[in-house]
Amino acid sequence: xxxxxxxxxxxxxxxxxxxxxxxxxxxxxxxxxxxxxxxxxxxxxxxxxxxxxxxxxxxxxxxxxxxxxxxxxxxxxxxxxxxxxxxxxxxxxxxxxxxxxxxxxxxxxxxxxxxxxxxxxxxxxxxxxxxxxxxxxxxxxxxxxxxxxxxxxxxxxxxxxxxxxxxxxxxxxxxxxxxxxxxxxxxxxxxxxxxxxxxxxxxxxxxxxxxxxxxxxxxxxxxxxxxxxxxxxxxxxxxxxxxxxxxxxxxxxxxx
Amino acid sequence: xxxxxxxxxxxxxxxxxxxxxxxxxxxxxxxxxxxxxxxxxxxxxxxxxxxxxxxxxxxxxxxxxxxxxxxxxxxxxxxxxxxxxxxxxxxxxxxxxxxxxxxxxxxxxxxxxxxxxxxxxxxxxxxxxxxxxxxxxxxxxxxxxxxxxxxxxxxxxxxxxxxxxxxxxxxxxxxxxxxxxxxxxxxxxxxxxxxxxxxxxxxxxxxxxxxxxxxxxxxxxxxxxxxxxxxxxxxxxxxxxxxxxxxxxxxxxxxx
Numbered sequence: 001x002x003x004x005x006x007x008x009x010x011x012x013x014x015x016x017x018x019x020x021x022x023x024x025x026x027x028x029x030x031x032x033x034x035x036x037x038x039x040x041x042x043x044x045x046x047x048x049x050x051x052x053x054x055x056x057x058x059x060x061x062x063x064x065x066x067x068x069x070x071x072x073x074x075x076x077x078x079x080x081x082x083x084x085x086x087x088x089x090x091x092x093x094x095x096x097x098x099x100x101x102x103x104x105x106x107x108x109x110x111x112x113x114x115x116x117x118x119x120x121x122x123x124x125x126x127x128x129x130x131x132x133x134x135x136x137x138x139x140x141x142x143x144x145x146x147x148x149x150x151x152x153x154x155x156x157x158x159x160x161x162x163x164x165x166x167x168x169x170x171x172x173x174x175x176x177x178x179x180x181x182x183x184x185x186x187x188x189x190x191x192x193x194x195x196x197x198x199x200x201x202x203x204x205x206x207x208x209x210x211x212x213x214x215x216x217x218x219x220x221x222x223x224x225x226x227x228x229x230x231x232x233x234x235x236x237x238x239x240x241x242x243x244x245x246x247x248x249x250x251x252x253x254x255x256x
Numbered sequence: 257x258x259x260x261x262x263x264x265x266x267x268x269x270x271x272x273x274x275x276x277x278x279x280x281x282x283x284x285x286x287x288x289x290x291x292x293x294x295x296x297x298x299x300x301x302x303x304x305x306x307x308x309x310x311x312x313x314x315x316x317x318x319x320x321x322x323x324x325x326x327x328x329x330x331x332x333x334x335x336x337x338x339x340x341x342x343x344x345x346x347x348x349x350x351x352x353x354x355x356x357x358x359x360x361x362x363x364x365x366x367x368x369x370x371x372x373x374x375x376x377x378x379x380x381x382x383x384x385x386x387x388x389x390x391x392x393x394x395x396x397x398x399x400x401x402x403x404x405x406x407x408x409x410x411x412x413x414x415x416x417x418x419x420x421x422x423x424x425x426x427x428x429x430x431x432x433x434x435x436x437x438x439x440x441x442x443x444x445x446x447x448x449x450x451x452x453x454x455x456x457x458x459x460x461x462x463x464x465x466x467x468x469x470x471x472x473x474x475x476x477x478x479x480x481x482x483x484x485x486x487x488x489x490x491x492x493x494x495x496x497x498x499x500x501x502x503x504x505x506x507x508x509x510x511x512x
Contacts, residue, residue, distance in 0.1 A: 026404055032397035056400065093476075098418075139414075139423035141288035144312065148282055154407050155414060158395075162354075167395035220349075 007108040008160060009035040010153060011073045013128060014119040018045050022053030022061060023150030029057035031157035036064040039073040042119075053150075070116065070128050078111035079104065082124055082132030083152055085145050094135040097156045101163035104134070115156050120149055174221035181225045185232075186212055192232040196239045263364040264416060265291040266409060267329045269384060270375040274299050278309030278317060279406030285313035287413035292320040295329035298375075309406075326372065326384050334367035335360065338380055338388030339408055341401050350391040353412045357419035360390070371412050376405055430477035437481045441488075442468055448488040452495045 010028055015021055015038060028034060054061040067073045074080045081104060084094065107113050116132060118124035129135070138147060138155050147155075161167070190208055193199050199207040219228055266284055271277055271294060284290060310317040323329045330336045337360060340350065363369050372388060374380035385391070394403060394411050403411075417423070446464055449455050455463040475484055 023404060023407075027407055029400040030396045030403055030407070032399070053404075055404075056402065096423075139418060140286045141417065143288070144285040146312065147286055148279060148309075148311075148406075150404075151279075151283055151286070151407065151410050154410065158411060161397065162395060167352075 004105055004108045005032045005160070005164070006035070007112050008033050008104075008157075009037060009074075009077065009112060009114045010157070011037045011039055011070065011114050011116045012041070012149070012153075013039045013070050013073075013116060013124060015041045015149065016044055016120050017049070017149075018043050018047050019049035019053045020120065020149040021064075022050035022055075022057075023148075024153045025050075025054040025057040025060040025064075027150050027154035028060055028157055030154070031161040033157050033160070034060050034063070036060055037073040037114075038064060038066045039070045040068055041066060070124075070131055074114045074116070074131060076112055077114040079107045079113045079134060080116060080132045081113065081134035081136050082116040082129055083118070083136045083138065083156065084123060084129060085137065085147075086123065094137040096139050097136055097159035098163075100134060100136055101159040105160060105163055115153075117149060117152055174223035176220060177222050177225045181222065182215065182219070185219070185225050185229055186215065188229055188232045192236050195236050260361055260364045260420070261288045261416070262290070263368050264289050264360075264413075265293060265330075265333065265368060265370045266413070267293045267295055267326065267370050267372045268297070268405070268409075269295045269326050269329075269372060269380060271297045271405065272300055272376050273305070273405075274301050274303050275305035275309045276376065276405040277320075278306035278311075278313075279404075280409045281306075281310040281313040281316040281320075283406050283410035284316055284413055286410070287417040289413050289416070290316050290319070292316055293329040293370075294320055294322045295326045296324055297322060326380075326387055330370045330372070330387060332368055333370040335363045335369045335390060336372060336388045337369065337390035337392050338372040338385055339374070339392045339394065339412065340379060340385060341393065341403075342379065350393040352395050353392055353415035354419075356390060356392055357415040361416060361419055371409075373405060373408055430479035432476060433478050433481040437478065438471065438475070441475070441481050441485055442471065444485055444488045448492050451492050 010024065010033060012021065012024065021038065021041075021043070025036065028036065050061060051058065065073075081100065104113050104115075115136070116124065116128070118128065124132075136156065138152060140147060186208065189211055190204060193207065193211070194201065194204060215228070219225055266280065266289060268277065268280065277294065277297075277299070281292065284292065306317060307314065321329075337356065360369050360371075371392070372380065372384070374384065380388075392412065394408055396403060442464065445467055446460060449463065449467070450457065450460060471484070475481055
């Protein structure tokens with residue numbers, strides 16, 4: 001159910017750069033999250049940058065709401081997850097976005113959940129952190145912890161989207177090759193390699209170990225087996241009939 | 257060992273926008289990856305954008321190398337992982353960055369691994385895909401699959417950095433509260449709530465169930481217990497002595 005993502009709100013606090021707002025919209029669209037609120041924005045540049053960076057996520061940009069403060073932005077949210085890079089007394093309970101994601105999705109089934117991102121230059125104030133019920137720290141290389149605003153939003157949204165488990169990986173269209181077909185392939189290659197003079201009978205056992213090793217690493221699917229069978233057959237044919245000739249049906253990819 | 261990240265190379269093919277190159281540098285720095293090659297860049301805007309977006313990752317930007325083709329950019333790489341959003345015959349074996357990450361790190365122990373990202377507008381060509389030994393697809397919402405270039409780089413680098421397992425989560429400085437302390441806390445609150453007239457003796461059992469439920473959800477650590485003990489003691493003191501007075505030692509956070 002991606003519907004739960006409708007209850008996820010991205011709140012940007014005191015944002016300075018319009019381009020970042022646009023990039024945030026695009027990142028949200030990529031991960032199926034659409035509710036954007038700007039809390040006390042301090043935009044100091046050209047709004048065209050926002051439109052340009054949003055690309056095809058202009059609808060999210062257009063539908064944004066603006067409030068004066070973070071309090072107003074999250075007033076209807078039962079759960080407020082703030083992002084922070086700093087430590088401190090009340091920042092002990094931070095977890096990574098991946099750790100929080102399943103819990104935040106569960107909370108979003110019953111109410112609005114806000115993900116809050118601070119200013120580009122100084123993040124969230126202590127008062128703003130105080131409004132948060134959850135704290136998030138994105139794992140980054142300690143030597144360079146300052147993430148771009150839209151990059152931080154992307155990672156949080158990516159982890160929420162990933163935790164949904166609705167993403168369907170591309171389907172492998174060819175089944176894994178069964179052992180019998182692989183044996184048939186190896187036998188055919190053995191004949192072919194002898195015929196074309198790649199190896200002599202007394203060395204065939206040793207050479208075929210090398211070929212089988214290559215096949216076991218690279219020839220996974222029934223399609224792969226069919227292609228390598230075709231290669232062997234064609235090499236045998238060409239060795240007997242001369243180069244360049246095309247026997248019917250050889251050299252084609254297998255049909256489904 | 258983060259040293260293995262030294263063997264990870266980011267290759268951008270035919271990049272159009274300088275700002276994206278800068279953003280890529282920053283994302284790389286965040287995740288501890290530093291080797292950048294531009295293969296056949298077609299930059300059509302102001303290079304100042306690259307410098308601006310790189311922020312403190314200017315050293316990665318400066319150290320970039322430029323080649324005419326992808327072939328040259330990956331000539332010393334044993335493993336070439338291309339990113340693609342499209343399907344197709346030879347794109348069956350794609351996996352997500354998270355699925356590939358452990359294997360790519362393992363490969364990087366013994367040789368250079370390139371992560372290859374195509375043009376902003378049309379990705380990698382079929383010939384370029386043909387140079388790849390691995391294919392990566394980033395899981396995104398099917399309705400809007402077009403990621404910004406630097407966002408795609410970030411997610412791949414983030415998954416590699418995460419798979420290293422070197423990130424150390426912030427340490428919880430206060431130990432989880434033990435049951436004896438929680439019982440003492442509950443008893444103190446019971447006395448206090450009776451004293452201040454919040455409840456009467458005959459309802460105390462019922463009310464304290466509610467209070468305990470709140471404590472069990474919110475009062476995790478010894479620090480938490482100490483704070484709530486202080487609240488109860490101070491409330492009792494104020495009920496006896498009037499508001500505003502400050503008995504010695506109350507209202508303070510516990511010392512370590």
